[in-house]
Amino acid sequence: MRLNRSVYRTAASSLLTFGMFVNSAIAGTGSCTTSASVCSQTCGRPAVGGTAGVPCYVRISESGSTAYVTAQSLVGIDTICVAPNTQLAWFTLEPSSNFSVTFGPQNPFGATTLPPFTGNQTQPPSGNPVGSVKGCFQYSITHSIGGSNASADPKVIVTSQVLEGKKHKKPKAPQPKAPQQ
Numbered sequence: 001m002r003l004n005r006s007v008y009r010t011a012a013s014s015l016l017t018f019g020m021f022v023n024s025a026i027a028g029t030g031s032c033t034t035s036a037s038v039c040s041q042t043c044g045r046p047a048v049g050g051t052a053g054v055p056c057y058v059r060i061s062e063s064g065s066t067a068y069v070t071a072q073s074l075v076g077i078d079t080i081c082v083a084p085n086t087q088l089a090w091f092t093l094e095p096s097s098n099f100s101v102t103f104g105p106q107n108p109f110g111a112t113t114l115p116p117f118t119g120n121q122t123q124p125p126s127g128n129p130v131g132s133v134k135g136c137f138q139y140s141i142t143h144s145i146g147g148s149n150a151s152a153d154p155k156v157i158v159t160s161q162v163l164e165g166k167k168h169k170k171p172k173a174p175q176p177k178a179p180q181q
Helices: 002-025
Strands: 030-032 056-063 066-071 079-082 088-091 097-103 117-120 135-145 148-152 155-158
Touching: 056 079, 056 097, 056 135, 056 148, 066 135, 088 117
Parallel strands: 056 088, 066 148, 079 155
Antiparallel strands: 030 135, 056 066, 097 117, 097 135, 135 148, 135 155
């Protein structure tokens, strides 16, 4: 009888520990309340009508114990905005580094649960296209260099359309001055 209690206790504590690891791995994931109105520009282009889209390349890096995401052409923003059906392609550039991107059951890809996107400095960018479900989705990233680990819980917002952002006017060439008489 004592042996059975010991086995049950060991099994129960193992399951509890396993549950804590799973929950900590997806702690910052799920839907979020940030509105698409924060998006002034979307990253990448969706594949539309048989044309190839342009992926949204997302660099993962770290500083101290904090991991960062930077989408192409959008410097210093931890919220990435994309139009439906745009591919997110994750990568890192730091030598000897690796990363993991984890989405929870509520994610922009349409699958209920996805395996983490993982990569390292020697691999090309990779990822999946987001689906057509619009909204805000929070995910967890970890980035490791040597023995240091950094993490963060940034967001991706799937908007209803491609947002161009502010257009910069091309400077006009100076016009020669008419000779003064």
